[in-house]
Amino acid sequence: MVAMDTIVIKTENKFRSLITKQAYSKGEIICEIPTEKLFDKANRYTVQIAQDKHTEVGKLSALNHSCDPNVILDTERLIMVARRDIDKGEELSFFYPSTEWEMDxxxxxxxxxxxxxxxxxxxxxxxxxxxxxxxxxRHIREMMIQLLNNTELHLSKLLENAEK
Incomplete structure (x- = not known):
């Protein structure tokens, strides 16, 4: 597996970002997502990897959010993958709601x-x-389905009560 030595944290005016030291092609694995420290609740240094599981991600905690990100965090395979071609020296970013149900x-x-x-x-x-x-x-898709099912159940109960 690809090691984290190809990415570096850059700090500028107290803001951190994650920069790549090499170019990546779309679909290429950049690094693994660390899972040494697991938690049942989110904090600003974790990534949600299951409905009730969050992992402290070390250096990856400097990954900033973007609504048009260049990487994907795949929490099933526990890897970070290039979403598109990425140039050497480019800041890496991902779409936080792709892993996070509710932000800390x-x-x-x-x-x-x-x-x-x-x-x-x-x-x-x-x-x-x-x-x-x-x-x-997957855990975000599953939680979305649960929310929709609960909403549907709630609405059907409201309709039942309204008809009485």
Whole structure:
């Protein structure tokens, strides 16, 4: 597996980012997602890898969000993959709601993308029409289905009560 020595944290004006030291082709594996420290709740240094499992990601915690990201975090295979061709020296970014159901620390997105979601709070708070345009990990898709099923059940109960 590819090691993390091809990426480096850059700090500028107290803001951290993750920069690649080499070019990658679309679909190429960049590195593994670390899983040494697991938690049942999110924090700003973890990535959600299952419905109730978060992993501290070390150097990858410097990965910034973008609504038009250049990498995918695949939480089933526990790897970071190039979403498109990436140049040497480019900042790496991923779509946070692709792994996060509810963010520990939501924030305003300033990525400038034409499809910007504006508030990054987690997949739970985004419409399906937005999510369907992004790679989503299995646990996010499963949680979305659960939410839709619960909403459908709630609506049917409301209708039943209204008819009485």
């Amino acid at each position: 620390a939501p924030f305003i997105c300033l990525c400038g993308s034409s499809n910007c979601i504006h508030v990054v709070a987690g997949a739970r708070f985004l419409p399906l029409s937005t999510l369907e345009n992004h790679y989503l990990n």
